[in-house]
Structures are given as C-alpha cells and as structure tokens.
Amino acid sequence: MKNFKYLFYAIFIGINYDTVLGQQNPSISYITKEQYANIGDTIDLHCSVHYASLYPVLWVKVDDRGHTSIISSGSSQIIPDQRYSIRHDEASSTYTLQITKIQQVDTGLYQCQVIIGSTSKLTEDAWVYVRIILDNSTQTVQTTSGAKVFLQCYATGYPEPKVSWRRENNDILPTGGVVYRGNILAIHNITKHDRGTYYCIADNGVGKGARRHVGVEVEFAPVVYIPKSKYRQALGYDMDLYCQVEAYPEPSILWLKDQHQLFDNQREHFITTFSSESGFLETKLRVAAIEDDDYGVYTCKAINKLGHDQKYITLEESIKWNAHLFVVLLVQALFSTSIRFR
Numbered sequence: 001m002k003n004f005k006y007l008f009y010a011i012f013i014g015i016n017y018d019t020v021l022g023q024q025n026p027s028i029s030y031i032t033k034e035q036y037a038n039i040g041d042t043i044d045l046h047c048s049v050h051y052a053s054l055y056p057v058l059w060v061k062v063d064d065r066g067h068t069s070i071i072s073s074g075s076s077q078i079i080p081d082q083r084y085s086i087r088h089d090e091a092s093s094t095y096t097l098q099i100t101k102i103q104q105v106d107t108g109l110y111q112c113q114v115i116i117g118s119t120s121k122l123t124e125d126a127w128v129y130v131r132i133i134l135d136n137s138t139q140t141v142q143t144t145s146g147a148k149v150f151l152q153c154y155a156t157g158y159p160e161p162k163v164s165w166r167r168e169n170n171d172i173l174p175t176g177g178v179v180y181r182g183n184i185l186a187i188h189n190i191t192k193h194d195r196g197t198y199y200c201i202a203d204n205g206v207g208k209g210a211r212r213h214v215g216v217e218v219e220f221a222p223v224v225y226i227p228k229s230k231y232r233q234a235l236g237y238d239m240d241l242y243c244q245v246e247a248y249p250e251p252s253i254l255w256l257k258d259q260h261q262l263f264d265n266q267r268e269h270f271i272t273t274f275s276s277e278s279g280f281l282e283t284k285l286r287v288a289a290i291e292d293d294d295y296g297v298y299t300c301k302a303i304n305k306l307g308h309d310q311k312y313i314t315l316e317e318s319i320k321w322n323a324h325l326f327v328v329l330l331v332q333a334l335f336s337t338s339i340r341f342r
Helices: 002-012 323-340
Strands: 027-031 034-037 043-050 057-062 068-073 084-089 094-099 108-115 121-130 133-135 140-144 149-152 154-156 162-167 184-187 196-203 210-225 230-233 239-248 252-257 260-262 269-275 281-287 296-304 307-317
Touching: 027 108, 027 121, 034 043, 043 057, 043 108, 043 121, 057 094, 068 084, 068 094, 140 149, 149 210, 210 296, 230 239, 239 252, 239 296, 239 307, 252 269, 252 281, 281 296
Parallel strands: 034 121, 140 210, 210 307, 230 307
Antiparallel strands: 027 043, 043 094, 057 068, 057 108, 084 094, 108 121, 133 154, 149 184, 162 196, 196 210, 210 239, 239 281, 252 260, 252 296, 269 281, 296 307
16 A cells, blocks of 8 residues: 555656666665754754656654654645755755754654655655753642651653752752652651752663753741850950851741840841852841940840741950050069979
C-alpha cells in the first residue's frame, strides 16, 4: 500500500520512470542528522541530493509504530500544517523542511526519501529531540512548622526523562543525602531548617536537561540571638547594642529600656534594622553620648503572628580613660613593681 502511495505521487507530478532509465543513480549527499530544540523554537532539516532532478524527493515523519506521514514531495507541501514549510534550493539541490513553533509532538524520526521506483527508495534519517518541559509541578510552597509537605515534579520528553531533587548549595535534603530520585519529595514534620530553594531536575540525556526551582517558605515564631549580653562604656561615649532575629513572616522588632519602648532618635537613641545575606534580621541600637540614666537593662524583642521572643542586654558604666588617669595608673604600677623587687 505504501509503494502504491509513492507511485501515486510520482504519477501525480508527472514522472515517467521509463524516462530516467540510463541516468546516473541518485544519492542523498547530506542530511541534518540531529536537531535539538526547545518548545516554541524553529528548526530547519536539510536534505541535499545528487542526480535526483527527475525523482520525487519526500520528507516524511515516522511515528513510534513505524507508520509514515508524508510532509512534502519536492517543493510541494502535502500536510496542511502552517507550522511546516518546504524550500528547494536548485543550486545545491537541497530540500529544507522548516518546522516553526516546535511542540512536544514534533519529537522523533524524520526521513528524507528519494523514490527510485515502485519498490525501491533511498532513505536517510533525521532525528528531532525536543528538550524536556516540566509540567504540573510545584512552584512555591508556604506552610507552617510541623506540617507535611509534598513537592511534586513531572516532566515529559523524548526519551522519557528521569526526575531528581536537590537543594540549593547541595544542602542535605529532609529525606537525607543530597539527591532524591522520584517525582514526589515528601517532607514530614517540616521545620524552619527545611525552608529554602529546592531544584527539580529532569534529564533524558538530551542537552543539559531541565531544572525548575521550588521555593519553600516555612512560617515560624521569632527566635532572637544576641552576640553579647553585657556591654561596658564610659559616660559621654557612644555604644552599639546588637541583636539578630530569625522569623517568618518578618517580625516587628522592638527595643525597650527598663520595659519602656525606645524609638529612633528619641533621646539620642538610633535604631537600624536590615536583612543579612544569611537570612537573619540584624538590628542595632546606638546609645549616643551616654548619660547616667542610659545604664541598665535593654530588651530586644521580636513579634509575629506565631509568637514572640526576646533577649536582655545590660549596659554598664566603665572607667573613662584619659591621659592623666593613664599616667597615674602607670606610676602606681611602676611603684608597686619597684617595691616588690627590693
């Protein structure tokens, strides 16, 4: 039946096989062996022939069951698909099949065929590989501590891709290890340590594969850290008190002195807060030109909808060093040393 179909097209374009007897044998001198494409791309498949001006040159698509669909014969397009177009360059005797707006269904085997007779033909293969697309996959997750979370990732492609999961910077996964293979990554009893960026990686050996990042946000109550719990400074000098806060959603941060809230620029108190690269909120209280009533206990407090936390910092008075005091103490030290060695 296929040969009859080819013969029909040969008759249709007016070829009489008796007229080509005695001519040099046709050949396919070049074909595009492989083309890799992303969804939406445009590709060209080239087929150059020699001594084939009197023979039908076909572009066909072969499906997974080996069935063929004729796309073009010579410079005439057979399939009425606007994404296909055929060009014929007479100088090089090249037939170019162009496919625009590449889709997943365009993956597979294409053939350039030169029909020599009702039972014989020349054939060369051209493979089109459409890179993986990730579909129906988790994009972002926002949850609370203790919940169960499922990160899902599905991919299609040819050949069929394999899916794996990683974390940013190759951090350890909640399941253990740095790689998990499978479509669904389950996180039981999620904690703040599980938050961050996860990568779904689909690879079928075509190109570099595909990767989709999934952001996981875990809501948790604030945790306050302080690098020091006690500072000392002399009267008239400035002192910076530091505090770090970890929380999500972002908390409100308060500074208090003897249980009274301090505000920026109130009585020489300056408050700055910023996000660090490590994900913490860094806050600093500057006590400027310290006076007697600035000494005491300060509180760094953070509040969000899930709770609050606070830490206490003590500011104490220290000796104010000056040149006169330094000389006095130095003389005392030297005097006591000289007495000791007599």
